[in-house]
Amino acid sequence: MAGQIRLPEMNLVFLTGRLTRDPDNRMTQRGQAICGFDIAVNRRYMDNASGEWKDEVTYVPVTVFGDAAERAKDRLKKGVPVLVEGRLTMSEFVDKSGQNRKILRVTGRRVQILQSADAFNHEDSDMAQAQDASEVAEDDVPF
Numbered sequence: 616m617a618g619q620i621r622l623p624e625m626n627l628v629f630l631t632g633r634l635t636r637d638p639d640n641r642m643t644q645r646g647q648a649i650c651g652f653d654i655a656v657n658r659r660y661m662d663n664a665s666g667e668w669k670d671e672v673t674y675v676p677v678t679v680f681g682d683a684a685e686r687a688k689d690r691l692k693k694g695v696p697v698l699v700e701g702r703l704t705m706s707e708f709v710d711k712s713g714q715n716r717k718i719l720r721v722t723g724r725r726v727q728i729l730q731s732a733d734a735f736n737h738e739d740s741d742m743a744q745a746q747d748a749s750e751v752a753e754d755d756v757p758f
Contacts, residue, residue: 621739628721630675631729632656633696640688650684652677652691654699678700679723687726700725 632654641650658671677699679687691697701723708714 628699628701628703630654630656630699631696632675632699634691634693635674636689637693638688638691640684643740647681648684648688650679650687654697676718676720677723677726679726682722683726690728691726696729698727698729699723700727704713734753 635653635655641649643649652695653674653676656673656675660669662669701721704720704722706718706720708716
């Protein structure tokens with residue numbers, strides 16, 4: 616077709632949020648580590664109707680594999696702020712009632728902790744002092 620523009624396809628996601636629960640760690644049948652967790656991503660906006668500030672929270676499931684999963688299981692805990700780099704993936708399954716379901720999740724390639732362990736352990740610590748970031752990265756995602 617003449618004049619049709621071919622757009623490059625890209626599937627790249629960057630999200631920051633806090634873990635909503637401790638990670639779920641397991642192994643695949645082939646012995647590869649998997650670490651699953653959810654993050655809460657907040658968005659603050661002005662409600663035009665009321666003139667008040669409101670918060671909207673989106674809960675995003677994240678899965679990391681391999682060495683990144685091994686490192687994440689020791690470092691990630693509920694409440695820890697993270698930056699996740701990855702791609703969107705769709706999973707299909709049949710639920711307990713026999714209904715077909717789909718879930719959109721992030722397959723993480725890199726997870727960076729945005730707060731030092733010391734700052735996380737002291738609730739009254741100032742977030743500005745938590746610049747010592749740990750990193751979990753993995754390029755060997757199995758698909």
